[in-house]
Amino acid sequence: MSVGTTATKTIALGAILAIATAGCSSGAASEPPATVAATAATTAAPTASASLDGSKVTILSQWTTDTPQYKILSDVATSLKASQGITVEITPNSGTDIQNVFEASTLAGNEADIAITPLVDKATTWLDKGITVDVKPLLQEWGLLESIKPDALAFFADTSGAIREVPYEGYVWPVWFNMDILAVAGITNVPTSIDELLADVTKLKAAGKVPFVVGGSDWSGQKLFEQIVQGQLSDDQAATVLSKGGWCGDPNAMKGIESFVQLRDAGFFIDGVAGYTADQMNAAYYGEQVAMVSAGSWAFAAAPPAVMAHTTLGGLPVPAGSPHASPTDYQGWGGGFHVSKNGGENKDAVGAVIKAMFAPEILARLAVEANSLPAGNLPADTKIDQPLMQQAVGLGTSVTNLIIPDTLVPGPVAQPMIRATSLAYSSGKDAQAICSALDGAYKQ
Amino acid sequence: MAVPAIGWYLLFMIGPLVSVFYIALLNWPGLISPSTFTALDNFTKLAQDHVFWSAVENTAIQLAIAIPAITVLGFMLGYFLTLNPRGLTVLRIALFTPALISLSARSAIFLAILSPQGLVNGVFAAVGLGDWSHAWLAEESTALASVILVDVWSGIGFTAVLFSARLGAVPNESYEAAVIDGAGHWKRMWLIAFPIIRDYFGVITMLQFLWMLFGSAGSILLLTHGGPANNSTTLSFMVYDEAFNQSKVGYSQAVGVVLFLVGIVGMIAIRRAFRPTH
Numbered sequence: 001m002s003v004g005t006t007a008t009k010t011i012a013l014g015a016i017l018a019i020a021t022a023g024c025s026s027g028a029a030s031e032p033p034a035t036v037a038a039t040a041a042t043t044a045a046p047t048a049s050a051s052l053d054g055s056k057v058t059i060l061s062q063w064t065t066d067t068p069q070y071k072i073l074s075d076v077a078t079s080l081k082a083s084q085g086i087t088v089e090i091t092p093n094s095g096t097d098i099q100n101v102f103e104a105s106t107l108a109g110n111e112a113d114i115a116i117t118p119l120v121d122k123a124t125t126w127l128d129k130g131i132t133v134d135v136k137p138l139l140q141e142w143g144l145l146e147s148i149k150p151d152a153l154a155f156f157a158d159t160s161g162a163i164r165e166v167p168y169e170g171y172v173w174p175v176w177f178n179m180d181i182l183a184v185a186g187i188t189n190v191p192t193s194i195d196e197l198l199a200d201v202t203k204l205k206a207a208g209k210v211p212f213v214v215g216g217s218d219w220s221g222q223k224l225f226e227q228i229v230q231g232q233l234s235d236d237q238a239a240t241v242l243s244k245g246g247w248c249g250d251p252n253a254m255k256g257i258e259s260f261v262q263l264r265d266a267g268f269f270i271d272g273v274a275g276y277t278a279d280q281m282n283a284a285y286y287g288e289q290v291a292m293v294s295a296g297s298w299a300f301a302a303a304p305p306a307v308m309a310h311t312t313l314g315g316l317p318v319p320a321g322s323p324h325a326s327p328t329d330y331q332g333w334g335g336g337f338h339v340s341k342n343g344g345e346n347k348d349a350v351g352a353v354i355k356a357m358f359a360p361e362i363l364a365r366l367a368v369e370a371n372s373l374p375a376g377n378l379p380a381d382t383k384i385d386q387p388l389m390q391q392a393v394g395l396g397t398s399v400t401n402l403i404i405p406d407t408l409v410p411g412p413v414a415q416p417m418i419r420a421t422s423l424a425y426s427s428g429k430d431a432q433a434i435c436s437a438l439d440g441a442y443k444q
Numbered sequence: 445m446a447v448p449a450i451g452w453y454l455l456f457m458i459g460p461l462v463s464v465f466y467i468a469l470l471n472w473p474g475l476i477s478p479s480t481f482t483a484l485d486n487f488t489k490l491a492q493d494h495v496f497w498s499a500v501e502n503t504a505i506q507l508a509i510a511i512p513a514i515t516v517l518g519f520m521l522g523y524f525l526t527l528n529p530r531g532l533t534v535l536r537i538a539l540f541t542p543a544l545i546s547l548s549a550r551s552a553i554f555l556a557i558l559s560p561q562g563l564v565n566g567v568f569a570a571v572g573l574g575d576w577s578h579a580w581l582a583e584e585s586t587a588l589a590s591v592i593l594v595d596v597w598s599g600i601g602f603t604a605v606l607f608s609a610r611l612g613a614v615p616n617e618s619y620e621a622a623v624i625d626g627a628g629h630w631k632r633m634w635l636i637a638f639p640i641i642r643d644y645f646g647v648i649t650m651l652q653f654l655w656m657l658f659g660s661a662g663s664i665l666l667l668t669h670g671g672p673a674n675n676s677t678t679l680s681f682m683v684y685d686e687a688f689n690q691s692k693v694g695y696s697q698a699v700g701v702v703l704f705l706v707g708i709v710g711m712i713a714i715r716r717a718f719r720p721t722h
Contacts, residue, residue, distance in 0.1 A: 100688055103476050122474070122691065131476050217582045217671070272560025274672060275579025280559070412473075415689035419671035426583050426672055437673045440494060 053085030055349040058342075060102055060112035062335055064092045068301065068370035069169070069335070073116075076356045086349050099123055106131045106340065113343030113350050118334045119156060119164060120406040121414040126338060127164045133344040134162035135337075142351040144358055144376075152375040155333045155407070166337035166354055169366060170373035172392040173223070173296040173330035174313040174399065181209050181291040190312055192327050194231075194259060194319040201268050204291055213270045213290040215278035216425030218418060224294050225421040226405045227316050227328060228263065229256030234323040235403040242408040245442030248435040257431040259319050260424060274425035298334070300371040300388040313391045315399035324400040332404040333375065416441035464704065467697040474691035486698035495674050495682065496699065502588055503657070503678045503706075510592050510656055514599040515649045521600065522607025523633045526614075536608075539601030551666035554594050555581070558667075587668045587676040594663060595656065603648060610644045611637055646718025653710050657703065679703045 063069040070092060077088035091112065093101050098115070099122040105111040111131070117123050126132040139145040144166075145153075152167035177190045182200070185207040191197040204211045214224045230238045232255040240246075247253045263269075270276065270290055278295075285293040286304055294316065303311070315327025337357075343350045356362065363374040364382040371389050384390060409417055420437040423429055468486055472479035490496050521539065529535065542550070557563045558580035565577040580590045614637055622636050638645065661680040664670055670677035670685055677685070679699055686696035 103474070107475050125474070125691070129474065129476055216579070217669075270560075272565070272577060272579040272582075275558075275560040275582035280561070412690040412692065415669070415685070419669060419673055422582060422671045423584065423673040423675075426579075429584075440673070443493065443495070 052349055052352055054087075055085070055346070056087040056089065057114065057346065057349045057353050058112040059088060059090045059114045059116060059353070060098060060105075061090050061092050061116040062094060062098050062118075063116060064094045069366070069372070072362060072365050072369065073357070076353070076362060080352060080356055084352060086352055088353060102338075102340075103131070111340045111342055113340055113346050114353065115338040115340065116168075116335050117338065118336070118406065122411045123165075123338065124407055125411045127158060127162060130341070132164065132338045132340055134164075135166050135339050136161070136163040138339060138344070138347055138351065139163070139166065141347070142355055144355065147358065147377060148375050149377075152333050155404075156336065164338070166339070167333050167375035168336040168357065169370070170333050170375060171296045171298060171331070172373070172395065173294065173332075174392060174395060175316050175327075175329070176285060176293045176295060176388075177312045177314060178285070178288060178291050178307065178310060179312050180310040181288065185209055185291075190314045191317045192315075193317050194263070197268075197317040198263070198266055201263070201266050205267050210270045210284075210290045212268050212292045212294075213276060213281045213284040214273060214294060214425075215276045215281045216269070216273040217275055217422050218277050220278040220281055220294070221273075221276075221425055222418045222421040223330070223405070224316075225260060225424055227294070227330065227402060228260045229253055230402045231259060231316070231318045231322050231324065231328060232256035238403050238405075239408055242403075242405050243410065245413075245439050247438040248432070254431055254435060255319075257424075257434050261429075261431050261434070264425065264427070269425065274422060296330075297371050297373070297389065297392055300386055300392070301369075303388060308387050311388065313388065313395060315395075318400075324402075326398060326400050328402045329395065329399045330404055331401045332406070334372075336375070410442075413441050461704075464697050464700045467694055468701045470694035470697075472693035475687075475693055477691070479694065482694070486695045487701075489695065490698050490702070495677065498674045499677045499679045499682045499699075502674075502676060503660075503680070505588060506592055506595070506660060506678055507653065507656060507710075510595050510599070511649060511652050513596045514603050514652050515645065517596075518600050518603030518648070519607050519638070519645065520633065521604035522609075522611055523629070523637055525604060525608035526611045527629075536605060539604050541601065542598040543602035543605075545598070547662045548666065550594065550598055551663065554590075554667065558590055581668050582672055584672055584675045587672060591660070591663055591667055591676055594667065595660070599652060599655075603652065606648060607641075607644075610641050614640050642718055643720050646714055649718065650711055650714045653714060654707060657707055657710065679706070 059073070061070065061073065063073060070090070073090060077090060080086040080088055098117050102111060102115045102117075103122065115123075115132070127134065136145070139148065148167055152170065153163055156164045156167050158164060175190075182188070182190075182204070185200070185203040187200050187203055191200050201211045214221050226242070232252045233241065233250075237250070237252055241250050241253050247257070270284065276284075281293060282295060282299055282302065284290050285295070286302065286307055288307060300308075315329045317327050318324050337354055339347075339350060358376045360377075360379040363376050364379050366372050366374050367378055367382055367384055367389075368386070371386055373393070384393065417438070420434075420441045423437045424434045467479075469481060469483055470479040471482045471485065525532065525536065525539075545553070555562075559565075560577070560579045562580075564580065565574075568574055568576045578586050580586045618636055618640060619632050622632050627635070658680055660678045661684045664676055664678060664681040665684065668676040670681050680703060683696045683699045683703060686692045686699060
């Protein structure tokens with residue numbers, strides 16, 4: 001019996017907010033929702049399309065105002081206003097809040113046409129719940145389907161072949177090695193096996209250096225934990241355990257957790273790692289307080305030039321007997337364009353925005369200014385001169401790309417999973433306690 | 445004349461409250477999804493949910509430590525203020541200031557103080573006690589205690605100002621006889637002042653209890669996210685987490701019903717405990 005009416009839902013939302021978060025803020029990481037309306041370039045030639053002139057597209061964006069992606073999107077909005085008369089309203093909203101904001105606005109029937117957020121957490125359920133639309137027919141209609149990389153389309157496809165969001169920016173997530181700090185400890189090559197890594201940890205600590213930093217309390221710590229465990233799992237095994245749980249009952253997953261515990265207990269991580277966040281992690285590496293970090297290509301731009309100069313990118317070393325032949329990394333697809341039901345009804349104007357974002361010069365800016373790997377083809381003359389980006393695209397077969405956990409871990413499990421992995425960074429927790437916490441996150 | 449007010453009250457106060465009980469009977473996987481009526485299934489699951497029992501335990505610990513600390517220390521500070529100490533105005537402002545700091549700002553301050561490279565660990569390192577350093581908000585043994593500490597810090601001063609306002613109305617004659625009998629401040633505070641304002645003490649205790657019970661989700665969301673694992677998850681945070689992070693709306697409201705009942709029982713208990721004796 002379906003009883004979920006909009007009125008009931010609205011009352012429910014109020015009731016939950018009232019009882020759970022009286023007087024509570026929406027989260028420290030959230031950005032004040034400043035709505036930015038693209039203003040007309042009044043001097044532009046009046047070339048507005050008759051069919052779209054005066055139309056409007058609303059965008060809820062995870063790209064906050066301080067990001068290069070936001071600047072690119074804003075410029076596209078300004079250009080569209082001038083050239084086609086389309087008003088683009090961008091509302092930036094960072095962190096996990098964006099998904100709650102999008103769902104709440106959908107409940108009110110007032111959702112943005114486009115939501116820019118990766119396919120993680122609740123966003124993995126949006127197409128199934130009917131609050132976003134299959135973008136495959138839209139891409140075909142807009143003439144973009146053939147110009148998007150097949151692996152990007154495959155990443156966002158569900159089992160029925162529907163595509164859950166328009167792929168846009170890709171990332172590489174390697175391990176960064178500060179070769180100057182490693183050299184102080186007499187290490188000249190990056191480690192490729194866990195045994196080598198453990199030996200390097202001993203040398204670094206003997207030299208008074210901190211080996212590794214990660215945000216043990218947030219998503220960055222979750223990802224590193226999963227990456228270490230995946231060192232003992234084939235992609236198929238990883239897909240099963242990540243999507244269904246059963247960590248304690250999987251011998252290979254347990255071996256992976258034991259690898260993690262071994263590293264942690266050997267002093268691999270910075271002191272107090274359980275309390276670190278991704279921002280603090282980046283700051284520690286940028287400040288050359290640690291020898292190694294695992295961070296995605298989105299962090300390249302902020303790296304100080306001196307640090308970049310002696311940073312070598314590589315993979316995370318794998319244990320003996322690993323199903324993977326080389327050190328591992330993640331390479332996947334981040335922020336893309338979810339098209340809401342409203343957006344589906346406004347598909348011509350939405351298509352104009354998305355097509356503009358796939359213009360060759362815009363993709364080139366995405367690569368050069370934001371250090372993102374676009375889902376579309378870059379112009380041949382695009383010159384990527386960011387040193388770390390150059391290294392990242394050259395990693396090639398020296399690393400094994402692991403299956404990405406984000407689309408496998410069920411949406412409702414994502415946040416409990418982060419809490420469970422945060423426990424793993426506390427000293428004294430053995431593999432059994434950690435796997436129990438992980439399995440607890442999958443409770444129905 | 446009263447009909448509009450009663451209608452307004454029923455619509456916006458009673459309506460949401462009743463809806464909590466109704467929604468608790470639904471299987472509702474997210475506000476944007478359809479729901480199905482499942483009777484008491486959510487409560488059956490709740491009884492078997494280790495996260496729920498962990499939240500019950502954490503809530504009990506939080507209330508058992510924070511409420512006495514805030515009310516007793518607040519009362520003592522309030523009494524001190526009635527003695528017109530030097531710098532009273534500055535002291536009142538200092539005590540009231542935490543109440544003027546928003547939850548977000550307060551949490552940001554304490555994130556900086558309690559982070560691994562924060563003020564507390566920095567001080568320990570500076571005085572040669574680096575081994576005492578912790579990731580205060582992220583370790584199993586310290587996360588909940590840290591949240592309680594922040595709540596107590598923010599609650600004591602405000603409560604002291606409330607108590608001082610009430611204690612200021614206690615007639616001086618009440619103390620004078622005790623002074624003649626040689627009673628010190630401790631005896632005057634607890635044997636003279638406390639019995640006189642006993643009912644007021646009960647009201648403050650009840651308010652702190654309700655604020656803490658229902659409002660702890662905010663501090664926990666901003667400081668620990670309920671972690672590590674579920675070590676700082678309280679019932680209030682669980683209502684939020686199940687609804688907004690795990691898309692289990694009906695289940696979250698089952699927790700909400702428990703929270704509501706705990707609130708009612710607690711209010712009755714506090715009211716009885718501080719009922720005027722004469």
